[in-house]
Amino acid sequence: MVLKVNNDKCLRCGGCVSVCPQACIDLHEVKGIQINKLKCNSCGICVTFCPAKALVLKK
Amino acid sequence: MQLKKNYDVIIVGAGPGGAMAARKCAQGGLDTLLLEKRQEIGAPKRCGEGISIPILLELGFKGNENFVMRKINGSIIIPPNKKEVLIDYSALGFNGAIVERKLFDKALCYKAADAGAKIIAKATVVNVLKKNEKIIGISVSIDGKIHNLYSKIVIAADGVESKIARMAGINTTNIAYNMDSGYQYEMAGIKIKDPNKIYLYFGNNIAPRGYIWIFPKGKTVANVGIGIAGHHDKTAKEYLDEWIETQPNIKKGSIIEVNAGGIPVGGFLKNMVLDNFMVVGDAAHQVNPAHGGGIGEAARAGTLAAKIAIKAIRSKNISKKFLEEYNQVWWAKYGNNLENIEKYRLLFEKLSDEDMNLITASINGNDILDISKGNGKTLIDTLIKHPKLFKLSRHIF
Numbered sequence: 001m002v003l004k005v006n007n008d009k010c011l012r013c014g015g016c017v018s019v020c021p022q023a024c025i026d027l028h029e030v031k032g033i034q035i036n037k038l039k040c041n042s043c044g045i046c047v048t049f050c051p052a053k054a055l056v057l058k059k
Numbered sequence: 060m061q062l063k064k065n066y067d068v069i070i071v072g073a074g075p076g077g078a079m080a081a082r083k084c085a086q087g088g089l090d091t092l093l094l095e096k097r098q099e100i101g102a103p104k105r106c107g108e109g110i111s112i113p114i115l116l117e118l119g120f121k122g123n124e125n126f127v128m129r130k131i132n133g134s135i136i137i138p139p140n141k142k143e144v145l146i147d148y149s150a151l152g153f154n155g156a157i158v159e160r161k162l163f164d165k166a167l168c169y170k171a172a173d174a175g176a177k178i179i180a181k182a183t184v185v186n187v188l189k190k191n192e193k194i195i196g197i198s199v200s201i202d203g204k205i206h207n208l209y210s211k212i213v214i215a216a217d218g219v220e221s222k223i224a225r226m227a228g229i230n231t232t233n234i235a236y237n238m239d240s241g242y243q244y245e246m247a248g249i250k251i252k253d254p255n256k257i258y259l260y261f262g263n264n265i266a267p268r269g270y271i272w273i274f275p276k277g278k279t280v281a282n283v284g285i286g287i288a289g290h291h292d293k294t295a296k297e298y299l300d301e302w303i304e305t306q307p308n309i310k311k312g313s314i315i316e317v318n319a320g321g322i323p324v325g326g327f328l329k330n331m332v333l334d335n336f337m338v339v340g341d342a343a344h345q346v347n348p349a350h351g352g353g354i355g356e357a358a359r360a361g362t363l364a365a366k367i368a369i370k371a372i373r374s375k376n377i378s379k380k381f382l383e384e385y386n387q388v389w390w391a392k393y394g395n396n397l398e399n400i401e402k403y404r405l406l407f408e409k410l411s412d413e414d415m416n417l418i419t420a421s422i423n424g425n426d427i428l429d430i431s432k433g434n435g436k437t438l439i440d441t442l443i444k445h446p447k448l449f450k451l452s453r454h455i456f
Contacts, residue, residue: 011319012103014321015220015289019233019238021232026222029098049235049240049289051289051321052296052319
């Protein structure tokens with residue numbers, strides 16, 4: 001499973017950064033969410049949280 | 060821009076917590092730098108913009124500034140059975156206000172700048188600088204150029220997505236359970252029954268573990284939003300959209316702004332300091348878990364952190380041990396009470412719609428205010444009268 005982000009949907013709220021246990025998500029005010037794929041372990045906590053459904057786990 | 064390299068204190072994030080800390084540090088004679096990653100301070104907001112007048116006074120305002128969009132004299136609570144309860148603020152001896160955060164946050168920064176703090180917008184802190192494991196400054200990106208800036212103390216006030224504290228070595232990760240998910244539209248052209256009241260809608264079907272709010276900013280303009288537990292199949296947006304469909308007075312309006320935000324509603328940090336380092340505001344989860352409001356909490360924590368930073372720098376002791384006074388005073392003055400309120404939140408999320416109807420019918424405005432302050436004597440009295448609710452109360456007492 002890989003974490004995918006749709007920054008067109010992302011609302012820059014920052015919730016995913018706060019819940020990420022790996023500290024692998026960065027919020028850029030313009031570009032949106034950036035994921036450090038090397039650190040991400042696809043736990044999905046950010047996916048559950050995201051109020052905009054901008055984050056998804058894909059096979 | 061010519062940048063000075065050394066400061067007494069560098070504060071990261073110019074929200075209410077950071078701006079307050081900057082103002083107080085500068086007033087205390089510290090050479091203060093306040094950095095904000097956004098290009099416009101206060102925007103985009105992640106906030107319903109409600110604040111009580113007593114807090115505005117606490118922040119050094121008069122309550123009639125240009126950022127006050129609407130004075131609020133009461134709230135109307137709508138439980139699932141729609142039997143409204145009015146909380147009349149005049150009977151409680153205070154008033155509320157809906158502010159424009161774009162103006163409010165800037166007004167706080169004007170005061171910080173007047174006090175002598177240097178503020179830079181569109182300055183993203185990308186790293187903390189350490190020497191022998193101790194924080195000695197930050198790396199900041201300004202106009203695409205990285206600057207290393209040094210200070211005796213760094214205060215992280217970088218909000219819900221705080222990474223500065225984590226980079227520094229304090230784990231501020233919040234569990235998803237303690238995060239509420241907020242979504243809001245600023246809507247124009249709507250009809251509000253009484254635009255001097257805020258409206259709070261409760262019910263497990265419309266807003267699980269939270270509520271939907273209407274905060275009027277004008278006669279026909281309001282923030283219409285929802286805050287719910289962040290771990291549902293349906294998102295906050297979906298809940299809000301569905302609810303608006305059922306409200307003809309709101310549905311006919313237009314959306315002029317979309318906001319979203321993560322709200323920490325629990326999981327307060329026992330330790331918020333390191334050598335040369337402190338955390339304030341949302342970054343330290345300092346939010347009232349009853350209503351999810353954090354402006355007052357952040358500003359108070361910022362004030363307190365500044366007070367201790369000044370003391371530390373004057374006594375030339377900026378060790379973790381010295382700064383721990385911030386932990387102690389914050390917990391004694393605010394933390395213990397907030398943790399108490401968190402217990403009520405845990406009770407609240409176990410309530411069925413029927414329980415909510417029962418409670419709303421049994422308590423008055425004063426009681427609800429008490430609960431949001433962490434004092435629930437009346438709630439307990441109500442619970443005792445109803446055996447089913449009493450069983451629930453064991454979860455908190």
